[in-house]
Amino acid sequence: MSTLTGTGAMIRLALRRDRILLPVWVYGLTALVVGTAESFARLYPTVASRRQFATGIGSNPAVRAIYGHGFDLTSVGGLTAWRIGGSGAVLVALMSLLVVTRHTRAEEETGRLELLGATVVGRHAGLAAAVAVAVGADLAIGVLTGLGLVGLGLSAAGSFALGLSFGAAGMVFAAVAAVTAQLTGSARAANGIAAGALGAAYLLRAVGDAAGPGGPSWLSWLSPVGWIEQSRAFAGERWWVFGPVAALVAVCLGGSAALAGRRDTGAGLFAERPGPAGGAPRLAGPFALAWRLHRGTLAGWSIGFAVLGVLLGSIASGIGDLVDGSPQVERAVARLGGQGGGSGDIVDAYLAESIGVAGLIAAAYAIQAALRLRAEETAQRAEPVLATPVGRIRWACGHLLFAGAGSAVPLLAVGLGAGVAHGLRTGDLGTQVPRLAGAALVQLPAVWVLAGIAVAAFGLVPQATVAGWAALAACVLVGQLGPVLRLDQWALDVSPFTHLPKLPGGTVAAAPVLVLVGLAAALVLAGLVGLRRRDVG
Amino acid sequence: MTTAISVAGLTKTFGPTRALNGLDLHVHSGEVHGFLGPNGAGKSTTIRILLGLLRADAGTVRLLGGDPRRDSAALHRRLAYVPGDVTLWPTLTGGEMIDLLGRLRGGLDPRRRADLLERFDLDPTKKGRTYSKGNRQKVALVAALACDVELLLLDEPTAGLDPVMESVFRDCIRAERRDGRTVLLSSHVLDEVEALCDRVSIIRNGRTEQTGTLADLRHLSRTSVTAELAGPPTGVADLPGVHEVTVRGTRLSCQVDAAGLDGLLAALTRIGVRGLVSRPPTLEELFLRYYQDGRTGAQAVAR
Numbered sequence: 033m034s035t036l037t038g039t040g041a042m043i044r045l046a047l048r049r050d051r052i053l054l055p056v057w058v059y060g061l062t063a064l065v066v067g068t069a070e071s072f073a074r075l076y077p078t079v080a081s082r083r084q085f086a087t088g089i090g091s092n093p094a095v096r097a098i099y100g101h102g103f104d105l106t107s108v109g110g111l112t113a114w115r116i117g118g119s120g121a122v123l124v125a126l127m128s129l130l131v132v133t134r135h136t137r138a139e140e141e142t143g144r145l146e147l148l149g150a151t152v153v154g155r156h157a158g159l160a161a162a163v164a165v166a167v168g169a170d171l172a173i174g175v176l177t178g179l180g181l182v183g184l185g186l187s188a189a190g191s192f193a194l195g196l197s198f199g200a201a202g203m204v205f206a207a208v209a210a211v212t213a214q215l216t217g218s219a220r221a222a223n224g225i226a227a228g229a230l231g232a233a234y235l236l237r238a239v240g241d242a243a244g245p246g247g248p249s250w251l252s253w254l255s256p257v258g259w260i261e262q263s264r265a266f267a268g269e270r271w272w273v274f275g276p277v278a279a280l281v282a283v284c285l286g287g288s289a290a291l292a293g294r295r296d297t298g299a300g301l302f303a304e305r306p307g308p309a310g311g312a313p314r315l316a317g318p319f320a321l322a323w324r325l326h327r328g329t330l331a332g333w334s335i336g337f338a339v340l341g342v343l344l345g346s347i348a349s350g351i352g353d354l355v356d357g358s359p360q361v362e363r364a365v366a367r368l369g370g371q372g373g374g375s376g377d378i379v380d381a382y383l384a385e386s387i388g389v390a391g392l393i394a395a396a397y398a399i400q401a402a403l404r405l406r407a408e409e410t411a412q413r414a415e416p417v418l419a420t421p422v423g424r425i426r427w428a429c430g431h432l433l434f435a436g437a438g439s440a441v442p443l444l445a446v447g448l449g450a451g452v453a454h455g456l457r458t459g460d461l462g463t464q465v466p467r468l469a470g471a472a473l474v475q476l477p478a479v480w481v482l483a484g485i486a487v488a489a490f491g492l493v494p495q496a497t498v499a500g501w502a503a504l505a506a507c508v509l510v511g512q513l514g515p516v517l518r519l520d521q522w523a524l525d526v527s528p529f530t531h532l533p534k535l536p537g538g539t540v541a542a543a544p545v546l547v548l549v550g551l552a553a554a555l556v557l558a559g560l561v562g563l564r565r566r567d568v569g
Numbered sequence: 570m571t572t573a574i575s576v577a578g579l580t581k582t583f584g585p586t587r588a589l590n591g592l593d594l595h596v597h598s599g600e601v602h603g604f605l606g607p608n609g610a611g612k613s614t615t616i617r618i619l620l621g622l623l624r625a626d627a628g629t630v631r632l633l634g635g636d637p638r639r640d641s642a643a644l645h646r647r648l649a650y651v652p653g654d655v656t657l658w659p660t661l662t663g664g665e666m667i668d669l670l671g672r673l674r675g676g677l678d679p680r681r682r683a684d685l686l687e688r689f690d691l692d693p694t695k696k697g698r699t700y701s702k703g704n705r706q707k708v709a710l711v712a713a714l715a716c717d718v719e720l721l722l723l724d725e726p727t728a729g730l731d732p733v734m735e736s737v738f739r740d741c742i743r744a745e746r747r748d749g750r751t752v753l754l755s756s757h758v759l760d761e762v763e764a765l766c767d768r769v770s771i772i773r774n775g776r777t778e779q780t781g782t783l784a785d786l787r788h789l790s791r792t793s794v795t796a797e798l799a800g801p802p803t804g805v806a807d808l809p810g811v812h813e814v815t816v817r818g819t820r821l822s823c824q825v826d827a828a829g830l831d832g833l834l835a836a837l838t839r840i841g842v843r844g845l846v847s848r849p850p851t852l853e854e855l856f857l858r859y860y861q862d863g864r865t866g867a868q869a870v871a872r
Contacts, residue, residue, distance in 0.1 A: 141659075141698070217698050218659055306694035307661075311668030321669060324661060412656045416709070419620050419650035419722075420673035421642040567623045 035293075038153035042161030045148075046135045050165065057127045058172050061198070064509070065120055066180035069112040071517040073184060082106050097242035097347055100261050109186040109266030113194050119512065121201035121260055122234055124173055128166040128202040129209035129226040135162035136210070138219035140298055159210060159292055163285065166206035174199030190266035197260045200277045204256045205230055207284030214291035217300040224332060231336060233257040235343055242347045256280055318422050322430030325408075326401060330438055333397050337390065337442035341449020344386040345468065348379050348450070349457040380537030383450065383468065390446045391475030391529060392508055394439050398483035399500040402435035406490050406497045415569050424563050428487075432556065435483045440476055447472025471535035477548035478528035482507065484555030491562030571598040572631070573720055573751040574619065579628035581614055581775075588614045590775035591628070596753055598719075601746050603766035604755040607860045611775040612755045613653055616724050619753075620650060633720060646675050649713035653724035653755070655705040657697030663708040664693030670712040682715040688737050703729040714741055721745060721752045727761060739764055759852045771859045778859055783852070790850040790858065791824040794833065799841025808832050819843075 047054070076082040086105030096102070100118040104110035136159055139145040145158055178195030182188050205226060212225040233255040240252030241261075252258035256277060263273045295301055314320055405428055408414045417427055447469035455464035486500025493499075507527040514524045524530045528551075531544040574596035581589040589611045596602040606612055617623045619632050621641040630637055635644050657666055664686075671677030686693055689707045700708065706729045713721060727735050735758070742765050745752055756762055762769060763783060770780040779786055791812065796802075802821040806814040810829020815822045825833050837845070 304696050304699045306692075307665070307696055309662070309664040309693040311665040311672070315665055315669050316672040318673070321658075325658065328660075412652065412654055413658060415617075415620075415622065415652055416650065416655075416670060416712075417673060418622060419645060419648075419652075420670060421645045421675060422673050423642055565624075569617060569622050 035154040035156040036160055037157060038151070039157040039160045039164070042135075042148070042153065042157050043164050046161055046165045049135075050131065054131070054165070054169050058169055058176065060505070061120060061123055061127070061173050062176040062180060064123075064513075065112070065116050065177045065194070065198070066184065068116045068513060068517070069108060069181055069184055069186065071513075072111045072115070073108045075518060076108070076111070079106050082108070082111060086111070097238040097343075100237065101241055103264045103267030107266055108184075109181065109190045109194070112181070112186075113190070113265040113267070117194060117197065117261060117265065118234075118237075118257070120198055121257060122230065124170060124198045124202040125205035125230050125257075126227070128170055128206035129212075129230065130223065131166040131169065132162045132206050132209035133213050133219050133222045133226065135165065137213040137216075137222040141217065141219050143298075146297060156289055156292060159213075159288065162213075163206055163210050166209075167203050170199040170202030170206065173202065187266065189269050193263055193269040193271070194265035196274065197263045197265060200263075200274055201257065201260050203281050204260075204277060204284075207281045207288070210288035211284050211291065214288055214295065215301050217298070217304065220329075224329070228332070228336070230257075231340075235339065237261065239343060239347075318417065318427050318430035319433065321417070322434060325404065326431070326434040326438060329397075329401070330434060330441060333394075333442045334445045337394070338445040338449040340390060341446035341451075341468075341472075342453045343449075344383070344390075344446070345450030345453030345455075345464075346457060348383055348386075348454045381534075383454070383536055384471065384534045384538065387446065387450070387468070387471050387475065387535070388511065388529060388532075390443065390472065391479060391532075392504070392511060394443050394446075394475060395479045395482040395504050395507070397442055398435045398439040398479045399486045399504060401438055402432060402483045402486040403490065403497050403500060404431045404434075405487075406494060409494070409568060412569065418568060424568065425560055428560060428563055432483075432487065435487070436480060439479050439483070440473060443472040443475055443479070444469060467536050474533055474535050474540075474545070475529070477545050477552065478507075478532050480552035481528040481548055481555065484552040484559070487559035488555040488562070489559070491559030491566070494566070572596065573598045573633060574602075574753060575629075575631040576615070576619075577629050579615065579618065579630065580626045581611075581618065581623065582626055588775055589618075589625075589628075592772060592775055593777045593780075594770055594772075595780070596751060597768075598751050599746070599749050600767040601742060601752040601754060601765050603762040603769035604753055604772070605757070605762065605769055605856065605859075606772040606778075610772045612772065613724055614775075615772075616650075616722050616753070616755065619722060620645075647718055648720040648722060649674065649716045649718045650722045651706075651709045651713045651724060651726045653728070655709040657700060657705055657708060659696065659698035661697050662694055663691060663697070663700060663704070666697065666708055667693065667712040667715065671716055674716050674718070677712075677715040678717060682711065685711045685714055685741070688741075689734060701729075703731060703734065706730060707734065710738065710741075714745070719750060721750060723752065724755045725757065726754070727756065727758055735761065759856060763852055771856070773859065786855055787849055788827055790855050791826050792830060792850060793822070793824050793848045795820070795822045795846045796837055796842055797844035798837065799843060802837070802840060805833070805836055808836060 076085055083106055086102065099114055102110065102114035105114060139158065148158070174192075174195035176195075177198060178188075178192035181191035181194065208229050209222065209226040212222045212229070213219075215225065216222055234257055236255035237252050237258040240249050240255070240258060243249040243251070252261070259273050259277055262270060264270050291301060315324065405414075408431070414427065418424060448465060450472070451465035451468035452461065454468065455461035458464065482500060482503050485503045486497060489497045489499040507529055510519065510524055510527040511529050513519075528548050531548060533540045533545070572595060574594060576592060576594040579589050579592040579594075580587075592611060592615060594604070594615065604612055604615075614623065618625050618630060619637055621637040621644075624638065632644055633647055637644060657663070661669070667682060668677070671682070689711060691704060691707045691711060695704075697705075706726065710726055713723070727738055730738060739761065742752060742754070754762070754766060766783070768780065768782050769786065771778045771786075779789070798819045798821060801819060802816055805811060805821060805823070808829060809832060810826035811833055812824045812826075821837075823833075
């Protein structure tokens with residue numbers, strides 16, 4: 033029996049389990065890219081109008097940091113590749129790593145793989161099947177994106193180069209996840225390490241792209257995301273870039289197969305060390321338990337956010353210099369920040385935009401923290417706690433504390449990081465630190481609304497907790513693409529982030545913030561009332 | 570005699586599935602009550618309703634004199650629960666789990682905890698994800714038994730335990746009974762039930778089929794009789810209450826209902842008895858009869 037025996041059956045099983053999830057990802061990502069291109073073609077039909085939109089953007093380090101190099105911003109294809117190439121690649125990579133972990137380490141952790149492993153299934157079949165499914169989805173996104181863009185009348189070479197760059201990003205991180213799934217015993221940690229690698233690749237590219245002449249632009253070349261960007265879709269495609277990408281994928285897959293062959297089913301590469309024989313005195317209540325379960329995740333997010341903040345802050349002051357006195361650019365950048373064409377301080381607009389993105393990411397933390405409740409329930413770990421005098425509401429509040437107050441910690445970290453970095457550059461530490469920390473914390477009400485949606489779903493329709501993630505996806509689409517695509521105001525208003533004061537620089541109105549806080553409280557309350565009434569387990 | 574658990578007419582549906590269908594269960598204070606039934610009969614659902622985790626659709630439930638949903642916090646202070654499928658937090662050690670659950674329940678006895686760890690031979694320093702099934706079960710058992718409570722709800726607590734641990738478990742339950750605690754023990758291990766339980770309730774398809782002591786249940790079942798006779802056993806097969814008759818020459822084996830025993834013996838004596846072996850039904854036969862579906866099941870016994 034070969035180590036790959038049964039891969040076909042495992043692939044069919046994975047496709048059966050993901051028959052809704054994968055098509056949603058593939059369709060959503062393809063539609064995102066093709067829709068962006070279609071909107072650019074509609075909104076900026078002439079070369080002159082595109083040139084006007086793009087002036088300055090190509091030389092703006094902040095914009096380069098967030099979106100990547102704009103190699104040719106005078107064509108619809110080039111604009112699309114610039115605007116969506118980077119974030120699209122990150123999303124495809126995220127999908128791929130989640131899919132691979134879901135079908136490898138998560139299956140192993142729950143013990144389901146053992147059930148299959150005892151049948152006529154080779155040792156590497158599960159891994160091979162998970163990678164095959166992820167790569168298949170990546171290829172589908174690549175091909176469909178290429179076809180969609182060709183359908184809009186864009187050049188075939190550019191269309192398929194952009195499609196292939198998405199597919200390549202997905203495959204790289206499918207392969208990375210194949211490695212991280214071997215390292216630890218927990219799927220959550222495997223996802224965390226792989227996502228950390230993705231974040232690091234993105235940040236390396238961002239710093240490298242933001243660097244001016246003589247700066248550390250070589251950093252981009254340390255990042256697979258940077259390589260993929262250098263395929264330059266619609267701007268003189270460089271196909272050879274996919275060579276090293278393929279080599280990296282091959283190396284990761286080979287390494288992961290080798291690691292998989294060396295370890296036992298269920299175990300990680302690192303042996304589990306013994307822990308304390310008894311609980312510390314403070315491990316004595318639902319909140320203490322929640323702290324134990326959330327602290328690692330919270331620390332990881334906070335460190336990541338602090339790094340992100342330092343990066344965002346350190347390139348802020350460079351922006352004003354390059355674009356001084358060009359109202360067009362100010363308008364263009366301000367529009368990216370969702371300020372609807374206001375002028376004001378361009379640096380502030382950039383910082384507000386960056387912190388807004390951090391707010392969206394922090395919402396992901398809050399949602400996963402809230403949905404720990406559901407994870408605990410379905411893993412039947414809620415039952416032993418609820419069989420003690422701890423009531424459902426106290427049990428839930430332990431976890432919700434981390435979704436609510438806990439999500440302030442990463443936000444504070446990004447604000448402080450940005451404030452310190454920006455303050456040191458401008459020699460104005462005393463002003464910038466509280467200013468940017470405040471700007472970051474003002475994101476909280478919108479973060480809470482999204483977490484509230486997850487809690488309401490958990491309490492009222494526990495099978496539909498994915499609603500929290502769907503709401504976040506909607507906010508990302510609206511917030512990131514709405515202003516550029518000139519969506520109607522009502523569509524923008526759907527996202528709670530639209531209603532936040534644009535800080536730093538904007539005016540603070542208490543009313544919308546209070547409304548959001550009230551809405552979040554009502555959603556959480558509805559969820560808790562539902563939880564009290566429904567069956568648990 | 571006071572009642573620890575009193576359930577009447579309990580009904581629960583999950584979507585189209587009817588899990589409980591008018592179930593009755595009465596557990597006296599201070600007894601070990603066996604809770605038996607085939608897989609999917611509704612045992613775990615009943616226990617979850619007793620814990621207030623699930624809401625009953627119809628029927629009355631009283632637990633330690635209270636309402637499991639309304640008074641859950643107060644009642645949970647007085648009981649301990651071992652789930653059928655023990656899952657532990659992967660990053661907590663077994664010792665941390667035991668202490669945490671004990672403290673959530675209002676404190677545990679450190680001496681008893683140490684004693685139980687030793688008797689169950691459990692290493693409390695291992696992380697939750699590294700325990701085997703049997704050891705996970707032990708963690709839950711130690712956490713439950715180390716607490717001073719009135720009622721233990723145990724859902725197949727010995728699944729995965731080796732025979733040595735099984736016997737430790739039996740000793741522990743006997744000690745619990747001596748201390749006056751009430752135990753509801755859901756189990757498929759028949760000699761465990763026979764060794765520990767004062768009374769049993771057998772449920773099937775969400776309904777209680779039988780309740781009583783094992784002696785009561787035996788009485789409702791068939792005795793197996795093998796006899797060496799003076800002549801051929803003609804006409805025995807037609808006697809009321811006699812089943813599964815096999816005849817080899819003058820040797821007869823059959824099963825007989827308690828009510829038919831008298832008639833059978835009279836008939837055999839008329840033929841002339843050279844040797845006679847009569848065996849009460851084994852528990853296994855008893856339970857197979859209740860567990861099996863349809864006409865060969867409980868109706869046959871009740872006849």
